[in-house]
Amino acid sequence: MESVKEHNKLLLKIVIGAAWIDNHLAPGEIEYLQKLLEQYHLHLDNELQALLDRPIVPQKTENWIVEYLQDSTDKERMRLLSAIANMVMADDKVSDIEHELLDEYYELMARIPSHPEATPNVVKTVSRFVKKLINSVRA
Numbered sequence: 348m349e350s351v352k353e354h355n356k357l358l359l360k361i362v363i364g365a366a367w368i369d370n371h372l373a374p375g376e377i378e379y380l381q382k383l384l385e386q387y388h389l390h391l392d393n394e395l396q397a398l399l400d401r402p403i404v405p406q407k408t409e410n411w412i413v414e415y416l417q418d419s420t421d422k423e424r425m426r427l428l429s430a431i432a433n434m435v436m437a438d439d440k441v442s443d444i445e446h447e448l449l450d451e452y453y454e455l456m457a458r459i460p461s462h463p464e465a466t467p468n469v470v471k472t473v474s475r476f477v478k479k480l481i482n483s484v485r486a
Contacts, residue, residue, distance in 0.1 A: 354423070355387045356395065357415045362430045363398045364408030368448050372399065375438030383430060412455075424456045 362383065366376050380399060384390040415427065431452060435445045 352389075354415075354418070356389055356392065357411055358423075358427050358430065359384060359387060359389060359395055360398065360411045361408060361415060361427060362434050363395065364403045364405075364411060365431045365448060365452075366434050367403045367408075368405075369442055369444050370402050373438035373440070376434055379434050379437035383434075416456075428453060428456055 359380075363380060366372055366380060372380070377399065381390065384392070384395060389395055416424070419427070428449075432449055435441055435449055
């Protein structure tokens with residue numbers, strides 16, 4: 348099991364990656380992401396700050412999601428969904444692509460077993476689902 352700090356950092360990478368789904372960050376999204384980084388005491392992390400500077404390729408976000416889901420509980424998955432939902436709504440505008448992304452993430456999370464030890468059995472399925480999701484949202 349990775350450290351709590353690394354798990355939180357992975358969560359933040361996913362949320363930042365989700366913020367780039369429409370290829371730009373609105374001021375409200377940046378403000379929310381900075382608050383989230385502070386909340387997790389990772390606002391000084393150079394790697395995370397760099398992710399705010401340029402769009403993230405969907406495949407990176409896909410890999411982070413698969414990694415996160417391999418070792419997360421129901422509560423942690425809901426925390427991730429909540430962070431993504433709050434980010435999507437941070438600029439008071441939810442685009443169709445952002446709405447679709449959130450719906451798809453929710454559907455994905457619902458397919459994952461409740462117990463992390465059962466998760467490795469569905470990693471391949473999750474990976475395929477995430478790839479399809481990101482490709483359909485980006486299309």
